[in-house]
Amino acid sequence: MPKTTKKTNKYAIDSDFVRDLERDITAFIKGGVDQPGTDERFNELALRLFEYQYNENTPYRKYCQKRGVAPGDIRSWTEILAVPTDAFKEVDLCTFPPEQAVRILESSGTRDQTRRSKVHMDEMGVRLLDLSYLESIEGFFYPSGEKNLHALLLAPPLDKLPATATATYGIGKVIEGHHIGELEYFVGPEGLDFQGLAARLKQAEDDGEPVIIVGTTFAYVHFFDYCREKGLSFNLPSGSRFVDGAGYKGKSRELTREEFVKLAQEVTGVPPEYMLNNYGMTEVQAVFPDNVLRNLVKGLKEPRYKVNPAWTRTLVVDPDTLEPLPKGETGLLRHYSLGNINTVQAVQTDDLGYEIGRGFECVGRAAGAESRGCSVAIDELISAQKMK
Amino acid sequence: MTETSIPAFFLPGFDEADIGEFVTLEFGTGKDRVTMHSPVLTPSLLSEVISRLNQAREGYLSHLSVYDVIKAIDKVMDLWSDGNYPLRQQAEALLPLITGYSGPMVTQTLDGIISMFNGENLRLLLKDELGDPRFLDQFRPRPNSDGMCKAYGPRLTTTVFAGNVPGLPVANIVYALLMKSAILGKSASEEPLFAALFAQSLAEVDPELARSVAMVCWKGGDEEIEKIAFGYSDAVIVYGAEHSVNEVRKRVPVRTRFIAYGHKLSFGVIGREYLAADRVRQTAVQAAIDASVFDQQGCLSPHVFYTEEGGQTTPKEFARLLASEMEAFNQKIPRGRISPDESAHINQLRGSYEFREFEDQGVALHASSRGTDWTVIYESDPAFVPSCLNRTIRIKPVKDVSEVVGLIEPIKGYLQTVGAALPQERFLSLANKMGQLGADRICPLGKMTAPSLTWHHDGRFNILDLLRWTDIEEGLNIS
Structure with missing residues (x-):
């Protein structure tokens, strides 16, 4: 409790407001990914979170003030102002002094290594991040509570990756508590160890012990292409599954999800329902895995898409005006997550996608594409400058 | 071939039988769809x-x-x-x-x-x-x-x-x-x-x-x-x-x-004389034309206006004036339809500058109120930055226009047009330096996208470069 006579900040980290908010969001997330009929509860929590972030996140407050949006003026979470992902590269969007962060997550800087999104978290932020990830991971990757998988990672050893990379954190979380034995890595200094991985899959085929493979989408494509070229195919034990994320980033040929699933099944024998794409980003403290395995277990017939867990929402907006689009139309994805307690809960991405079922599907990345003009494309210029 | 399909080719004297197969090209969507056809070129x-x-x-x-x-x-x-x-x-x-x-x-x-x-x-x-x-x-x-x-x-x-x-x-x-x-x-x-x-x-x-x-x-x-x-x-x-x-x-x-x-890359330079109270508006009108015509898609279109300090209007104020002229131009000649990628790019760019502006006096963002029609960014960092185009323009301050020479050095291989609002005696010395760096056209502000037909496009003759000559030397009897 504050000892000074100074007027206490209603939104201080140890205030009733914030304590209650964390308690209520925590309880809501613990309710699990499916919570039909909780729209009102979500709305109420989102508005309370907006009040907190408006008051404690200075740049965000200025952003809202410039647009004349303040807590009390709005009644729906859809009116909460979203911050573009690129803004996370410019300023600390943080409800507390960033130097007090206990965890920092950073994006990979796909387009520009010198500009990465950064998210600072305090103890409360870490608790909600972990919980938000955990509930989605349990719900979508292990809907039957499996704990008997060998974990094969198409990544360098996690302790060799930057500790602050969101990918490092995410991979760690996906396998935590669900694997047996040591983690097995298949990326070394020379890149992906095709032979080693192929031998390991053969072993799994022989010993009948299921595996979970986690890696970037493009790493899988390289491996599958290698297997096709060598005429290799496997029949992995039942329960084996793949988790892929991060997309292609121009590092392999690009497949549609249908092509990816078909190729993966041909090479490994794993059924499509066990191929789980994960969508997520540094700026949003939530993950959005494919619904297919969860649907299989629950006997639901639905197309493959990303479900919004109960504590998140996704709007699809017009890329030019940023106004919401009618359901089904393709536009830019804007995510809302109650897990984003330390930053801003509404994040405007440059991912293209559409709304479907109780979630969305992402169809690609918008910005970063070449402009149609006859001026030097940005990337071309950057590479030209580096050469000089 | 449907009646509404429009030829996307010109082959005089060829009839459909000469051509054989066609491919269909589609543009736009819905009622704005245009269908064209073109021969499969074997x-x-x-x-x-x-x-x-x-x-x-x-x-x-x-x-x-x-x-x-x-x-x-x-x-x-x-x-x-x-x-x-x-x-x-x-x-x-x-x-x-x-x-x-x-x-x-x-x-x-x-x-x-x-x-x-x-x-x-x-x-x-x-x-x-x-x-x-x-x-x-x-x-x-x-x-x-x-x-x-x-x-x-x-x-x-x-x-x-x-x-x-x-x-x-x-x-x-x-x-x-x-x-x-x-x-x-x-x-x-x-x-x-x-x-x-x-x-x-x-x-x-x-x-x-x-x-x-x-x-x-x-x-x-x-x-x-x-x-x-x-x-x-x-x-x-x-x-x-x-x-x-x-x-x-x-x-x-x-x-x-x-x-x-x-x-190619083009840019403009604006001298303090052209920022005087009685002429700054005209300067802004001309800059808006250059940054707006062809929706900035031309290689002649400017990416940056280097604007001199010490005039009656500061570069930062000029950015605001330019913004209102960009809006006025857009009322007359609206920016066209752009791809979702291009829109997303501009919106992200605006987002990052808007947040920088909160913490940095050296940044100011002006943007069309709805959509991404135009964006003017004032940025005190003078480094040349290519624009993401579609009427997105940066104003960058310089103490003296001579500083521009150093600033564009990194893009010298790509230089094309320099739009100048400068008194003649000042731009002549600058012109030579621009020429040395590879610029092939220095023109008045407001004319950047409208070159003369006699312009040496990319620094070369348009016709002479393609000609071959046959000489008849003196001494031959040509009668």
Whole structure:
């Protein structure tokens, strides 16, 4: 409790407001990914979170003030102002002094290594991040509570990756508590160890012990292409599954999800329902895995898409005006997550996608594409400058 | 072929049976959809096209005088200057749907082309480059030395067009015909209409002349097709990004004249004299024109305006004034439709500058109130940054315009136009430094996107570069 006579900040980290908010969001997330009929509860929590972030996140407050949006003026979470992902590269969007962060997550800087999104978290932020990830991971990757998988990672050893990379954190979380034995890595200094991985899959085929493979989408494509070229195919034990994320980033040929699933099944024998794409980003403290395995277990017939867990929402907006689009139309994805307690809960991405079922599907990345003009494309210029 | 499908090609004298198969091209969506069709260009069809082009050139074009050609082109421009001319009406109706440019932008572009390629300007261009245009028709005395000479254009010129600015192909078609060269155009897949329409109106004016022009499409990099097209050409001209230019270059025979118009960067400099209270508004109007025309897609369009400190208006205030002129221009000539990628890019850029502005006095963002129509960014960091275009412009302060020389050094290989609002005595010294860095055009602010026909495009002659000369030396009896 504050000892000074100074007027206490209603939104201080140890205030009733914030304590209650964390308690209520925590309880809501613990309710699990499916919570039909909780729209009102979500709305109420989102508005309370907006009040907190408006008051404690200075740049965000200025952003809202410039647009004349303040807590009390709005009644729906859809009116909460979203911050573009690129803004996370410019300023600390943080409800507390960033130097007090206990965890920092950073994006990979796909387009520009010198500009990465950064998210600072305090103890409360870490608790909600972990919980938000955990509930989605349990719900979508292990809907039957499996704990008997060998974990094969198409990544360098996690302790060799930057500790602050969101990918490092995410991979760690996906396998935590669900694997047996040591983690097995298949990326070394020379890149992906095709032979080693192929031998390991053969072993799994022989010993009948299921595996979970986690890696970037493009790493899988390289491996599958290698297997096709060598005429290799496997029949992995039942329960084996793949988790892929991060997309292609121009590092392999690009497949549609249908092509990816078909190729993966041909090479490994794993059924499509066990191929789980994960969508997520540094700026949003939530993950959005494919619904297919969860649907299989629950006997639901639905197309493959990303479900919004109960504590998140996704709007699809017009890329030019940023106004919401009618359901089904393709536009830019804007995510809302109650897990984003330390930053801003509404994040405007440059991912293209559409709304479907109780979630969305992402169809690609918008910005970063070449402009149609006859001026030097940005990337071309950057590479030209580096050469000089 | 449905009735509503529009030809995306021009092959005079070919009927559907000669052509065989067509591909369908679609532009726009819903009721704004335009369907076009174009021949599937097989090696045998292309060979036939080239053979007929050569026949037409031999049999007709090569016998015309350069003034006959000018007259024909002048007549074409006359046709287009009539708002009721059916092909112009078709262009005005369809180009907005195909290119995304707004209707007023298309109209202004067409008017610009018509006034640029009139007979008088063409005579000026030839005079400027050749001295005496009749060198293209006959042996003529050399002006400064003994003997006579005659200029020969390529027999066939193949030109690979880009789609960023409609109307661009007119220049190459006109130049080729002036040189008595047949022209095989590879239409830009983004905009295959205008070149075909222009050729059609040429056929209305002089059907025999139009037989020396063909506009077709093929997939860039088709080795079999390009081997034929480039192999039969005396000259190959390519517009495009560096990597695609390099791809084409590999397939052009060594002895064939190859000219590439690659990506270029342009910018403006604004001196303190032009920021005086009584003239700053006009300066802002001119800067807004430069940053808005062709939605900034042209290689002549500015990325940055370097603006001098110490005048009656600070560069930061100038950014605000420019913003209101960008809005005014947009009211008159709206920004066109852009792709979701381009919109997303601008919105993200705005987001990052808006948040920087909260913490940094050296940044100010001005943006159209709805959508991404225009964006003006003031940024005190003077480093050159390429714009993401579509009317997104940066104002960067300099203490003195001479500082600009150092700032653009990193992009010297790509420099093109410098728009200048400076008193003459100040820009002359700057001009030389810009020239040394590779800039090929220094023009008044407000005229950046409207070069003169006699402009040395990318620093080269437009016609002279493609000509070959035969000399007759003194002492031969020529009677």
